[in-house]
Amino acid sequence: MPSRMAMLTGKVPDYTGVYRNMACKPIRDYTDNEIFVLPEYLKDSAGYFTYGxxxxAHCYDTYPEYDTLTTDPCAKTLSWNKYIVFPGGEQPDVKAYGDSVTLGQGGLRRTPIPDSMETKMWDYxxxxxxxAFINAVGSGADPACGKPLMLTIGYKKPHQTLYIPEKYFSPYYQDSWTSYPYRKPYNFPEGSSPYNGIVMPPQPL
Known part of the structure; x- marks a missing residue:
């Protein structure tokens, strides 16, 4: 979160007071310095509708820059008029499958999940x-209170946990790093035909 707050405020951690990821309180609880968050500035000073x-940032269950008390999105305080969070990460059936089948080792474990689960994933x-929101605005509806838009999305992948739909895995990926002899996952020797691995683009000398 220090880097995210630096990006959103234009200030370094020494100024914001945010030094760790799980900084879940309102940003101004960490510093006495004057501070503005980009979506807050655009919303309050430039008349934007901000949608994240x-x-x-972290702290998905208690997002610190979102006004959860005001029901009218056009009247929200803090940074966002509208915000979608996903408490607990991936949906339970995706997580259950992902935790039941793992490949790789240590911190790089991964799970090819059924392609049918892709539409249930957080990023999707x-x-x-x-x-859908952009299409609604384009069709003449007014979900943005008649204001210009700031739309922001934060993707979780490739952050762990690595639950990935099967279609994105090459058939040449190694399931075991300890197999002997080790089979390179890329086409080797270069130029081999038929291919025996992923064909790499030309590499700089």
């Missing part, structure tokens, strides 16, 4: 929600 989705749903 996904992992823009965040993207789909913003597309």
């Amino acid at each position: 989705a996904g992992k823009i 749903q965040a993207t789909d929600s913003l597309i």
Whole structure:
């Protein structure tokens, strides 16, 4: 979160007081310095409708820059008129499958999940929600209170946990790093035909 707050405020951690990821209190609880968050500035000073989705910061269950008390999105305080969070990360059935089948080792474990689960994944749903919002504005509806838009999305992937739909895995990926002899996952020797691995683009000398 220090880097995210630096990006959103234009200030370094020494100024914002945010030094760790799980900084879940309102941003001004960490510093006595005057501070503005970009979506807050655009909303309050430039008349924008600000809509955020996904992992823009941590603390998804209690997002610190979103006014949860005001029901009218046009009248929200703090940074966002509308915000979508996903408490607990991926949906339970995606997580259950992802935790039951793992490949790789240590901190790089991964799970190819069924392609049919892709539409249930956090990043997919965040993207789909913003597309639906843009389409609604384009069709003449007014979900943005007649204001210009600031749309922001934070993707969780490639952050762990690595639950990835099967279609994105190459058939040449190594399931075991300890197999012997080790089979390179890329086409080797270069130029081999038929291919025995992923064909790499030309590499700089």
